[in-house]
Amino acid sequence: MYVCLCKGVTDTQIRDAVIDGADSLADVRRDLGVASNCGCCAKCARQVIKQTKQEIACLDDACQVA
Secondary structure, eight states: EEEEETEEEHHHHHHHHHHTTOOOOHHHHHHOOTSSSSOOTTHHHHHHHHHHHHHHHHHHHHHHHO
16 A cells, blocks of 8 residues: 555555664655655554564564564
8 A cells, every 4th residue: 555645655665664674754754755745644654664563573572482
């Protein structure tokens, strides 16, 4: 799904950026240009970032348990 229409950035691209080390909206803005034009996508982008970080943490926890 497109998160940032101005820059044509999808949720998958944001997830990939977080997996590659982006930790905040500022990082994703720097890497992908998200929320750098009209800013309407900032809230959704933050949600994708937060969700992805939670998923990564769950995977890390599952690996430590196994």
